[in-house]
Amino acid sequence: MMALFQAKRRNILPGFGLSMGYTVFYLSAIVIVPLSMIFINTIPMGWEPFLNAVTAPRVLASYRLSFSTAFFAALFDGFAGLLTAWVLVRYRFPGKDFLDALVDLPFALPTAVAGICFATLYSPIGWLGQLLSHWNLQIINSPTGIVIALVFIGFPFVVRTIQPVLEEAEQEIEEAAHCLGATRWQTFRKILLPHLFPALLTGVTLAFARGIGEYGSVIFIAGNLPMKTEIAPLMIMSKLDQFDYAGASAVALVLLCISFSMLLLLNAVQEWQQKEYRS
Amino acid sequence: MSQPDTNNSKAPVVNKRISDPQSVQVLLIGLTYLFFIGFIFLPLGLVFTQAFQKGWSFYLESIREPYAIEAVKLTLLTVAIVVPINAVFGVSAAWAITKFNFKGKTALKSLLDLPFAVSPVIAGLIFVLLVGSRTPFGSWLGEHGIKIIFSTPGIIIATIFVTFPFIARELIPLMEAQGRDEEEAALTLGARGWQIFGKITLPNIRWGLLYGMILCGARSIGEFGAVSVVSGHIRGQTNTIPLHVEILYSEYNFTASFAVASLLVFLALLTVVIKNGMEKHFHKNSLHL
Numbered sequence: 001m002m003a004l005f006q007a008k009r010r011n012i013l014p015g016f017g018l019s020m021g022y023t024v025f026y027l028s029a030i031v032i033v034p035l036s037m038i039f040i041n042t043i044p045m046g047w048e049p050f051l052n053a054v055t056a057p058r059v060l061a062s063y064r065l066s067f068s069t070a071f072f073a074a075l076f077d078g079f080a081g082l083l084t085a086w087v088l089v090r091y092r093f094p095g096k097d098f099l100d101a102l103v104d105l106p107f108a109l110p111t112a113v114a115g116i117c118f119a120t121l122y123s124p125i126g127w128l129g130q131l132l133s134h135w136n137l138q139i140i141n142s143p144t145g146i147v148i149a150l151v152f153i154g155f156p157f158v159v160r161t162i163q164p165v166l167e168e169a170e171q172e173i174e175e176a177a178h179c180l181g182a183t184r185w186q187t188f189r190k191i192l193l194p195h196l197f198p199a200l201l202t203g204v205t206l207a208f209a210r211g212i213g214e215y216g217s218v219i220f221i222a223g224n225l226p227m228k229t230e231i232a233p234l235m236i237m238s239k240l241d242q243f244d245y246a247g248a249s250a251v252a253l254v255l256l257c258i259s260f261s262m263l264l265l266l267n268a269v270q271e272w273q274q275k276e277y278r279s
Numbered sequence: 280m281s282q283p284d285t286n287n288s289k290a291p292v293v294n295k296r297i298s299d300p301q302s303v304q305v306l307l308i309g310l311t312y313l314f315f316i317g318f319i320f321l322p323l324g325l326v327f328t329q330a331f332q333k334g335w336s337f338y339l340e341s342i343r344e345p346y347a348i349e350a351v352k353l354t355l356l357t358v359a360i361v362v363p364i365n366a367v368f369g370v371s372a373a374w375a376i377t378k379f380n381f382k383g384k385t386a387l388k389s390l391l392d393l394p395f396a397v398s399p400v401i402a403g404l405i406f407v408l409l410v411g412s413r414t415p416f417g418s419w420l421g422e423h424g425i426k427i428i429f430s431t432p433g434i435i436i437a438t439i440f441v442t443f444p445f446i447a448r449e450l451i452p453l454m455e456a457q458g459r460d461e462e463e464a465a466l467t468l469g470a471r472g473w474q475i476f477g478k479i480t481l482p483n484i485r486w487g488l489l490y491g492m493i494l495c496g497a498r499s500i501g502e503f504g505a506v507s508v509v510s511g512h513i514r515g516q517t518n519t520i521p522l523h524v525e526i527l528y529s530e531y532n533f534t535a536s537f538a539v540a541s542l543l544v545f546l547a548l549l550t551v552v553i554k555n556g557m558e559k560h561f562h563k564n565s566l567h568l
Contacts, residue, residue: 011378011379011380011459012463012466013378013379013459013462013463013466013475014466014471014472014475015374015378015472015476016375016378016379016381018371019371019372019374019375019378020375020379020381022367022368022371023368023371023372023375023387026368026371026372026443027387027390030436030439030440030443031390031393031394031440031443033409034405034406034408034409034440035393035397035405037405037408037409038401038404038405038408040408041408080314083307083310083311083314084311084314086307087307087308087311088311090298090299091304091307091308093304093308095312099311099312099315100555101551101552101554101555102315102319102551104550104551104554104555105319105323105547105548105551106319108497108501108546108547108548108550108551108554109501109543109544109547110500110501110502110503110520110521110524110543110547111399111501111503111504111521112501112503112521112522112524112525112540113326113501113521113524113540113543113544113547114322116524116525116528116536116537116540117322117325117326117540118322120325120329120533120537121321121322121325126325127321127325128317128321151318152318152322155318184299184300184303206395209395209396210395212398213396213397213398213399213400213401214398214399214504215398215399215400215503215504215507216399216503216504216507216521220528232398233398233399233400233401233504234400236398236400236401236404237400237507237508240404240407240508243413245407245408245411245413248404249404249408252398252400252401252404255398255401256396256397256401259396259397259398260396262396263392263396
């Protein structure tokens with residue numbers, strides 16, 4: 001590694017000072033200074049009030065709700081995303097290109113629009129709400145509704161991380177397994193799934209991280225009942241509305257720390273996977 | 280799942296890939312369609328049936344009333360400012376990261392992923408904490424007649440934060456793949472810095488740049504959480520299109536709400552079509568979300 005660094009040639013291209021300087025200035029002004037405001041607003045609180053703020057029953061309930069709904073939505077996206085990627089890469093069928101293009105819709109559609117759509121679909125007089133009321137199932141104003149909104153939001157992350165890996169997977173290995181007498185299901189479980197697992201994990205983690213912070217698509221269907229369907233970002237919002245800046249920062253700090261450690265963990269897992277793969 | 284294979288003794292057909300049995304294929308394709316119907320087609324269909332529930336004239340009225348027009352104007356203004364600013368940053372960051380080797384490159388690259396891990400609400404919160412009227416800096420600005428939070432500059436800054444990585448993340452892999460050879464050749468032939476950039480680099484990256492700008496623009500139009508925190512929801516003044524949709528919806532004015540939302544759906548569909556067209560054109564499979 002050291003040898004590589006020393007061997008690299010001296011760069012003769014101009015513009016390093018300008019581009020690097022501008023990049024660092026921009027990132028400081030837009031990202032680092034504003035984000036540090038969360039710490040600056042939390043530190044003067046002191047330990048005791050901070051703990052009180054983030055362990056208040058209503059706040060704890062909102063964390064639990066955000067994590068559990070994001071978790072189940074990401075899990076569901078794992079299955080739906082793997083299925084969709086598999087079908088889009090391996091099979092030919094009418095409407096394939098159309099579906100492939102529409103995978104990106106949750107990413108392009110403003111979250112508020114997704115929010116009002118699902119809230120209306122599952123309302124007691126909505127298309128799906130009417131249907132489900134026959135079985136006394138209520139989706140709106142319940143955690144299930146939040147999960148549905150988050151499944152929509154996280155879906156493209158999973159499909160688009162698995163798709164390229166599946167496209168590049170060599171089918172010769174599957175043929176070899178076939179020749180050796182493995183069934184399709186065995187081949188899938190023992191060969192394809194381990195190969196796809198890192199991408200699947202990445203996609204699911206991205207969907208999960210996105211789900212924890214999601215706001216626009218959730219608030220319409222959730223009903224925002226205290227202790228029941230109030231998500232963590234909404235707690236921040238309501239503390240802000242009461243001008244409780246320190247409280248909002250404290251709740252935000254915990255949420256940020258968890259999201260960042262999730263992504264760091266993901267990076268670590270990926271590096272470990274790559275090392276395993278090489279050796 | 281699949282049946283035990285009984286055809287092992289037969290020689291495999293030349294050039295025919297092994298595949299799943301027809302029944303499994305039909306089942307899996309059916310399940311995928313079911314998922315798409317529930318999560319994509321029904322919501323899309325709903326928007327248009329709701330929007331036109333009271334007929335064409337009501338639809339046109341909803342999107343032409345003064346508050347809706349003000350919201351469209353504010354959103355267009357935001358996009359027109361945010362996209363060029365982030366484009367300059369994206370090119371600058373991609374130039375620094377791909378044309379030079381330096382310490383801390385990985386840290387810089389991971390900073391570019393940061394907004395994806397930050398909740399939109401937190402993205403709004405940090406700017407309220409920085410320049411809100413109750414903060415020292417914000418009240419100093421207020422004394423000099425500058426209002427950022429609950430006004431247009433706040434909306435623009437929050438949108439910049441949420442969308443700044445899109446263009447850089449599009450350009451970095453592209454410029455990494457293109458290398459430095461062409462620029463170095465131009466340099467040895469006597470070209471100056473801006474000449475190299477204008478005549479070599481920019482033509483090479485123009486499609487990637489355009490693509491990144493489309494993604495950045497799409498996200499700027501639709502950003503809701505961050506903008507909602509800093510906007511203050513003042514009708515006709517600090518209401519973007521998504522916020523206008525929210526207000527109409529919370530006033531139980533569903534038809535008008537969906538009518539305005541249908542504009543956003545058109546834009547989203549257009550984005551998806553352009554994105555796929557460009558990806559097909561450049562044989563690009565990866566998507567940088």
